[in-house]
Amino acid sequence: MQRKATALDVAKRAGVSRSAVSLVLNGRGDGNVAKESQDRIRQAAADLNYSPNAIALSLRNQRSRVIGIVSDEVVVSPFDGNIIGGADDVARAHGFVTVVMDTELDASRDESAVETLLDRQVDGLMYVTVGLKPLDVPHGMLRVPSVLANCYDNSPTPQLHHVIPDEVSGGREATGHLLQLGHREVAFLAGAATSPAVPLRVEGHRMALAEASIPVREDRIIMAGWDIDDGFHGAMKMLDGVSPAERPTAIACANDRLAVGVALAAARLGLSVPRDLSIMGYDDEFRIAATMVPALTTMALPLRDMGAAAMSMLLEQIENPGSSTVEGHPGLETMVPCRLVVRESTGPVPSR
Amino acid sequence: MQRKATALDVAKRAGVSRSAVSLVLNGRGDGNVAKESQDRIRQAAADLNYSPNAIALSLRNQRSRVIGIVSDEVVVSPFDGNIIGGADDVARAHGFVTVVMDTELDASRDESAVETLLDRQVDGLMYVTVGLKPLDVPHGMLRVPSVLANCYDNSPTPQLHHVIPDEVSGGREATGHLLQLGHREVAFLAGAATSPAVPLRVEGHRMALAEASIPVREDRIIMAGWDIDDGFHGAMKMLDGVSPAERPTAIACANDRLAVGVALAAARLGLSVPRDLSIMGYDDEFRIAATMVPALTTMALPLRDMGAAAMSMLLEQIENPGSSTVEGHPGLETMVPCRLVVRESTGPVPSR
DNA sequence: TTGAAAGCGATACCAT
DNA sequence: ATGGTATCGCTTTCAA
Numbered sequence: 001m002q003r004k005a006t007a008l009d010v011a012k013r014a015g016v017s018r019s020a021v022s023l024v025l026n027g028r029g030d031g032n033v034a035k036e037s038q039d040r041i042r043q044a045a046a047d048l049n050y051s052p053n054a055i056a057l058s059l060r061n062q063r064s065r066v067i068g069i070v071s072d073e074v075v076v077s078p079f080d081g082n083i084i085g086g087a088d089d090v091a092r093a094h095g096f097v098t099v100v101m102d103t104e105l106d107a108s109r110d111e112s113a114v115e116t117l118l119d120r121q122v123d124g125l126m127y128v129t130v131g132l133k134p135l136d137v138p139h140g141m142l143r144v145p146s147v148l149a150n151c152y153d154n155s156p157t158p159q160l161h162h163v164i165p166d167e168v169s170g171g172r173e174a175t176g177h178l179l180q181l182g183h184r185e186v187a188f189l190a191g192a193a194t195s196p197a198v199p200l201r202v203e204g205h206r207m208a209l210a211e212a213s214i215p216v217r218e219d220r221i222i223m224a225g226w227d228i229d230d231g232f233h234g235a236m237k238m239l240d241g242v243s244p245a246e247r248p249t250a251i252a253c254a255n256d257r258l259a260v261g262v263a264l265a266a267a268r269l270g271l272s273v274p275r276d277l278s279i280m281g282y283d284d285e286f287r288i289a290a291t292m293v294p295a296l297t298t299m300a301l302p303l304r305d306m307g308a309a310a311m312s313m314l315l316e317q318i319e320n321p322g323s324s325t326v327e328g329h330p331g332l333e334t335m336v337p338c339r340l341v342v343r344e345s346t347g348p349v350p351s352r
Numbered sequence: 353m354q355r356k357a358t359a360l361d362v363a364k365r366a367g368v369s370r371s372a373v374s375l376v377l378n379g380r381g382d383g384n385v386a387k388e389s390q391d392r393i394r395q396a397a398a399d400l401n402y403s404p405n406a407i408a409l410s411l412r413n414q415r416s417r418v419i420g421i422v423s424d425e426v427v428v429s430p431f432d433g434n435i436i437g438g439a440d441d442v443a444r445a446h447g448f449v450t451v452v453m454d455t456e457l458d459a460s461r462d463e464s465a466v467e468t469l470l471d472r473q474v475d476g477l478m479y480v481t482v483g484l485k486p487l488d489v490p491h492g493m494l495r496v497p498s499v500l501a502n503c504y505d506n507s508p509t510p511q512l513h514h515v516i517p518d519e520v521s522g523g524r525e526a527t528g529h530l531l532q533l534g535h536r537e538v539a540f541l542a543g544a545a546t547s548p549a550v551p552l553r554v555e556g557h558r559m560a561l562a563e564a565s566i567p568v569r570e571d572r573i574i575m576a577g578w579d580i581d582d583g584f585h586g587a588m589k590m591l592d593g594v595s596p597a598e599r600p601t602a603i604a605c606a607n608d609r610l611a612v613g614v615a616l617a618a619a620r621l622g623l624s625v626p627r628d629l630s631i632m633g634y635d636d637e638f639r640i641a642a643t644m645v646p647a648l649t650t651m652a653l654p655l656r657d658m659g660a661a662a663m664s665m666l667l668e669q670i671e672n673p674g675s676s677t678v679e680g681h682p683g684l685e686t687m688v689p690c691r692l693v694v695r696e697s698t699g700p701v702p703s704r
Numbered sequence: 705t706t707g708a709a710a711g712c713g714a715t716a717c718c719a720t
Numbered sequence: 721a722t723g724g725t726a727t728c729g730c731t732t733t734c735a736a
Contacts, residue, residue: 370729
């Protein structure tokens with residue numbers, strides 16, 4: 001646990017001044033420092049296993065090459081961690097590191113997390129949520145370049161850019177896939193009504209139906225919730241004791257867990273998937289959708305892309321302040337398309 | 353985006369020196385600074401919304417009150433995030449903040465993540481993994497107080513303390529629960545053979561059987577994998593086309609996803625759970641176990657407790673260096689017990 | 705009771 | 721080509 005070597009240690013060992021060490025190690029040795037001194041300095045640095053103290057650097061440079069990521073519950077929840085993964089990829093490619101703080105859904109911790117990060121000189125801030133949602137932007141985020149991922153500025157005059165999935169298209173293409181397979185009786189098992197994603201996905205569903213000139217049956221759009229049991233009970237309501245002619249031939253779900261519940265209900269009722277019933281998920285949740293039996297056809301949320309897009313915008317603002325393309329366009333929105341993933345839970349409409 | 357107020361700004365506004373500001377704001381004003389000056393200083397600080405620059409503080413004090421958490425994939429994966437949640441709770445209660453860096457399973461990033469954190473003067477380090485596993489401890493972790501959560505030092509001479517779940521007892525009590533319900537034909541669907549948790553849980557399973565004087569049928573202990581389809585296929589192998597007399601009456605799974613697969617298989621075979629078959633999960637995975645239909649009886653992994661225990665040990669080392677209870681006991685192990693959660697997927701053994 | 709000055713580690717400017 | 725020095729923001733010691 002001995003102290004780390006400092007630039008002064010390197011200088012002493014090489015028999016030069018601190019300034020020389022600084023110049024050489026930062027690539028501006030040529031033309032300023034004698035060749036042999038340069039070699040001695042580099043050797044000494046290697047010998048001492050020297051790396052500059054990032055704290056001192058931050059203080060001196062007034063920037064840290066650190067991006068702070070605040071999340072509502074991305075770390076502790078099982079969802080959406082790939083937004084952070086995608087963001088981190090981009091940050092590292094640009095020589096930045098990310099540090100994450102999770103507030104575990106306690107909004108009162110938002111401001112303090114942001115202040116903590118700000119006090120540590122982060123060069124930029126990103127707020128990431130689990131699931132699309134409006135956000136009361138912590139004040140501190142306006143003091144440095146900042147961006148929102150999977151959430152959007154809830155104020156009347158949005159200041160921050162945000163990156164969100166294109167939920168309307170997602171819903172539309174999900175139902176579109178079912179329609180293309182010949183289904184006409186398509187139900188939609190939506191999530192909890194409190195989520196802003198739900199009306200968007202439902203809107204997409206309605207659009208797809210309208211485009212195919214299929215009248216919407218309101219009793220086939222059910223606000224179920226987000227979990228396995230919600231899917232199970234929603235499906236039982238639509239399938240159990242209902243004559244085959246009256247049953248939907250396909251059920252589109254607002255997430256993969258609902259789809260698991262629907263599959264469970266179908267199995268219990270002796271319905272084969274996809275022969276008797278097609279099931280669509282949403283999210284392409286890791287180690288759920290692909291490993292279900294049968295594997296779920298689903299609408300993949302572009303999590304990594306969203307994280308990457310958000311981080312790119314943020315770094316653009318940081319590295320080209322003023323000249324940025326986003327400059328002067330507060331509250332701009334980037335929508336990232338969802339991606340249809342066809343697996344085995346959907347198939348042609350059963351013949352009657 | 354204007355500059356933040358510094359102690360000098362406060363001093364000017366209050367008409368005193370920086371030292372006075374420092375003393376007063378750190379609670380050592382009494383006996384050193386005049387009462388009125390103190391009031392003026394506090395007022396000025398409030399007016400300017402002053403908070404000390406954490407970077408400068410770290411540089412000056414050589415400590416940061418930051419704990420760095422490195423994880424293999426806790427952030428991006430859906431698992432084990434609560435270890436970090438539990439650790440963060442304890443850290444915050446002690447006035448520390450945690451920052452998380454995820455290496456996304458790229459072991460070559462371990463060292464650099466640790467170095468990055470070290471360069472930023474973290475006061476301590478914690479490594480957290482998804483699932484129990486041996487770890488090649490990054491060298492840098494030996495330079496500051498450090499602790500391991502859900503993983504253990506893989507070297508012949510372990511240096512670091514670690515906190516892990518008591519998997520043997522977990523496996524034993526899971527099977528014990530089934531035995532208590534009268535089951536004698538109990539199968540164990542284990543995870544991937546590569547996980548160190550698997551032999552431990554299997555060992556527990558064998559212990560429970562032995563204690564009940566039930567001979568172990570090796571064909572009823574299956575290394576299946578960790579996912580839904582693994583559970584499904586494992587269950588089909590044991591149940592499909594097998595006469596009721598030859599079937600296990602209960603299946604203990606090494607995680608909840610396997611249990612989902614088993615439930616799917618049971619439903620497809622027309623078996624009612626728990627009437628015809630009892631199913632146990634393991635992990636108590638958030639929004640899987642409790643929301644399954646039927647809700648899963650499972651062995652809850654004590655994630656938050658593990659995080660809290662690990663952080664407590666770490667802070668103990670940091671705050672009481674030398675006098676610590678763990679001092680001089682390198683490689684000490686803390687085992688946290690798993691907790692049986694009885695829900696609806698297990699029931700009395702069916703009468704034959 | 706107060707303020708001046710040193711030092712934490714690094715960089716950049718400016719003499720030499 | 722080289723080294724001395726100010727600076728970033730803060731705390732602490734010491735002298736007045």
